[in-house]
Amino acid sequence: MEVSFATIGELLDRHQHFILTPHMHPDGDCLGSMLGLYHYLVSRGKKVEMFLDDTVPSSFAFFPGVSVIKQPQHVKADLLIVLDASDVDRLGRVKEQVDAPILNIDHHVSNTHFAEYWLVDSSASATAEIVYGLLKHLQATITTDMAVCLYTGIVTDSGFFRYANTSPKTMRYGAELMEQGVRPHVIAELLETRSLESLTIMADVLRTLEFYADNQIAVITISPEITAKGSDYTEGLINYPRSIEHVEIAVMFKIVDANTVRISLRSNNVDVSAIAVAFGGGGHIRAAGCTFSGSIIEAKQRIIELSTATLAGQQ
Numbered sequence: 001m002e003v004s005f006a007t008i009g010e011l012l013d014r015h016q017h018f019i020l021t022p023h024m025h026p027d028g029d030c031l032g033s034m035l036g037l038y039h040y041l042v043s044r045g046k047k048v049e050m051f052l053d054d055t056v057p058s059s060f061a062f063f064p065g066v067s068v069i070k071q072p073q074h075v076k077a078d079l080l081i082v083l084d085a086s087d088v089d090r091l092g093r094v095k096e097q098v099d100a101p102i103l104n105i106d107h108h109v110s111n112t113h114f115a116e117y118w119l120v121d122s123s124a125s126a127t128a129e130i131v132y133g134l135l136k137h138l139q140a141t142i143t144t145d146m147a148v149c150l151y152t153g154i155v156t157d158s159g160f161f162r163y164a165n166t167s168p169k170t171m172r173y174g175a176e177l178m179e180q181g182v183r184p185h186v187i188a189e190l191l192e193t194r195s196l197e198s199l200t201i202m203a204d205v206l207r208t209l210e211f212y213a214d215n216q217i218a219v220i221t222i223s224p225e226i227t228a229k230g231s232d233y234t235e236g237l238i239n240y241p242r243s244i245e246h247v248e249i250a251v252m253f254k255i256v257d258a259n260t261v262r263i264s265l266r267s268n269n270v271d272v273s274a275i276a277v278a279f280g281g282g283g284h285i286r287a288a289g290c291t292f293s294g295s296i297i298e299a300k301q302r303i304i305e306l307s308t309a310t311l312a313g314q315q
């Protein structure tokens with residue numbers, strides 16, 4: 001059932017024990033929106049636990065409250081709140097371990113409406129933008145911890161207010177969160193400071209660049225050897241192929257094992273979420289992803305084929 005801020009407010013008032021979860025392969029938005037809501041619920045005296053069937057990348061270790069996140073455990077609770085995940089597969093073992101109705105707050109166009117209660121706003125730059133809107137609606141007192149989490153969620157998904165999903169509201173919310181104690185330059189430095197090792201990895205990855213469809217598709221490939229040097233450091237590298245002149249679709253293939261490839265898609269205009277959905281994934285028009293079961297050769301062939309057809313359909 002689709003729910004409004006008012007109904008979510010009633011659910012939060014009425015219940016006492018909440019489990020919060022982001023999606024696997026966590027990013028700044030799913031963590032920031034979850035932690036922002038976590039701090040609010042704790043301030044209301046609620047019992048709150050956060051589960052994640054994955055590890056948190058070290059670049060997000062600065063999030064207030066991140067150390068409270070646990071591996072999923074078997075538990076019965078009043079409500080499982082799923083942040084920024086568009087389908088149930090992205091929850092991993094959390095789904096089977098937690099016995100509770102689900103409230104899903106999300107901004108992906110590909111959301112499958114899998115939850116008992118859902119609020120999906122694909123016009124929001126980030127799920128953290130929706131959560132901040134919810135807290136405003138509930139007239140919450142926004143602490144600096146809440147503000148830091150929500151601001152980080154917004155800037156990671158909007159590329160620091162640069163991507164097409166940035167609206168006047170996104171910017172207004174950024175300003176309001178700054179008034180609650182966020183220091184944008186500190187967050188930017190925390191997110192963007194790189195180790196020397198990560199730069200070496202970037203060089204290794206950029207050497208794998210390949211082009212297809214008259215240079216409209218740019219591809220980078222991450223081998224298990226590169227991942228072994230530091231998997232955290234490959235996050236965000238897909239923005240380099242996307243920024244190349246004439247490139248419309250950028251694809252990053254990350255070889256997980258002989259039969260599994262993680263795929264990230266980015267575009268400047270065309271709908272890559274449809275490509276991801278065709279392979280069981282999802283996402284947004286200009287940023288999407290999926291996990292491919294098969295070899296890297298097969299993954300490349302199938303994704304490039306569909307990407308080329310998508311480009312042809314647009315012309």
Ligand code: 5GP
Nearest residue numbers: 086087264265281282283287288289290291
């Ligand atoms: P990324 O390429 O950064 O992993 O993901 C880009 C966007 O696509 C994110 O909004 C992410 O939530 C979504 N996405 C990535 N992988 C998957 C997937 O396997 N399934 C679904 N439903 N969405 C995904």
Ligand code: MN
Nearest residue numbers: 029084127157
């Ligand atoms: Mn998001």
